[in-house]
Amino acid sequence: MNILHNKLNHIELRAIQSEKKHYEDVKAVSIEALKIVQRSRGWISDELMREIAEVLCISVSQLEEIATFYSQIYRKPVGRHVIKFCDSVVCYMLGCEHIQSTLETILNIKIGQTTVNNRFTILPISCLGNCDKAPVIMINDATYSNVNTIDIPILLEKYK
């Protein structure tokens, strides 16, 4: 993993190239390519946008229209761990606002912000499809159900 470098490395390039064979048109790889690069870099910088666009033979503005449309592509740096906070209707009725205020108090940030130590970013997310176990939050790739305010500090401790 080459976090500081703004050139795509051969692992990323190979992963992008191997996606191409699945589609009739290479543009279809755009979203996956952004995700591949974001997985190791955390977010997509302007330089990386240019690099990816070049590999896919599309214009940077074409790639930009995708990168800014989808909520899981980050065009600004995020913390090492991204907390996706479900604020959809069932979580709302079961008290997700308390979860929100607990997260905001402990981390001393609002939704959409990153902690000073760059450890966490909180972002809102549409229903995570776990309404029978609401409230739900997702940290990186893990989904946590039936979350309550007491569990949150313990949960956050797992992510250092």
Add this chain to the structure above:
Amino acid sequence: MITILRKPETHPLTWRLDDVHKSPIWISEYCKKNGYSALKSILKDMNPKDVINLIIDSELKGRGGAGFSTGLKWSLMPKKINNQPRYLLCNADEMEPGTYKDRLLLEKIPHQLLEGIIIAGFAIEASIAYIFLRGEYINAAQNIKRALTEAKNMGYLGKNILGTNFNFNIILHTGAGRYICGEETALINSLEGNRANPRIKPPFPATVGLWGKPTCVNNVETLSNVPAIVLYGAHWYKSISCCSNDRGTKLMGFSGRVNNPGIWEVPFGISARELLEDYAQGMQAGFQLKAWQPGGAGTDFLTVRDLDVKMDFQNITKAGSRFGTGMAMVVDHTINMVSLVLNLERFFSRESCGLCTPCREGLPWIVKLLTSFKNGSATMSDFNILEDLCFQLGPGKTLCAHAPGAIGPLNSAMKLFRSEFKSCINTNDKINNMNLKKNTFELNL
């Protein structure tokens, strides 16, 4: 916990599941429990036309929310010309608030979905299917990937499937987070690597779809129903619903302040009361039912009065709402309807793709107005603007069903719980109220 005796004849979607271990059904267990027998039988005895006719006869309706006849949708695919590619898309972009039915099928019984996709692919003479899975369903993605490898190793996918001349592949494509991707033409745009804006119809995807080629889009649950219909026949499928025009079983659920929130496979036509009281085991102690949404965030509210309604497309429509995804949720008496609707409209406003003006401009306006209601600063004119916006964002005025879906719950809440909205109005604002009287005009349509 309630115990449900699940049998293949009565619970075709979920009978293979084990309540104790709750682990996914992998290929050895799936095959032991009749899996891939439907695929074997169609490859041996049927041609694509026969399969389409069988699905038409079964009267299977799409489970994504619209309820269009699946067999008819398949039959609308144009005649195959030479080797022009045709595509099957499995819509697994489940993001409707309150809905979690496809997650169960994707995570626990992936092979049932794959078998349904392969049969559908055979019927519409496609050679590639894409599963468009929402990016946040990480476990589902892992399980589908493993199931795809297993199916390939067994010869159910790839070239010359089971020794026939049928070649078919399934590719897993994951999204990057946008609710609108669930709309079938937006899904096609997103898969092509564009913004997920809906397309103007016609042309319909059946003729001009993915990369301009004939394309069929089906929901996860719809496709998961296909193997059982092939195995047990159209007549059996029609017989398992109870006193309903809709056929077969449906994954339905109740969430909110109920004792046993969950998801169950039940026959169409079951009453909402039975679902709520017997399956979800009623409201939690100290909470009373105030309203409920029958099938996701975009469906109109119903009340206690409507609990005896049958859960199916026609009867829920008659009751004044939409069946939608069939995943219901209860609103208890402690919830303020204005705040609840504000939550729903914030979601719809955030997720508007922004392509057409009424949706892009109207939904944030609704959010602003509802916020002023919640703050107690709304005036009577705000109430009228809200009503007007419900009209301006209604069916037929926007490119897709996003805005009409958004105003459904708002409109119904304003009708059913008018007093809660009115009680938020700042009656001291006399000047505003006087101006309102002068400026109000009625639309006579």
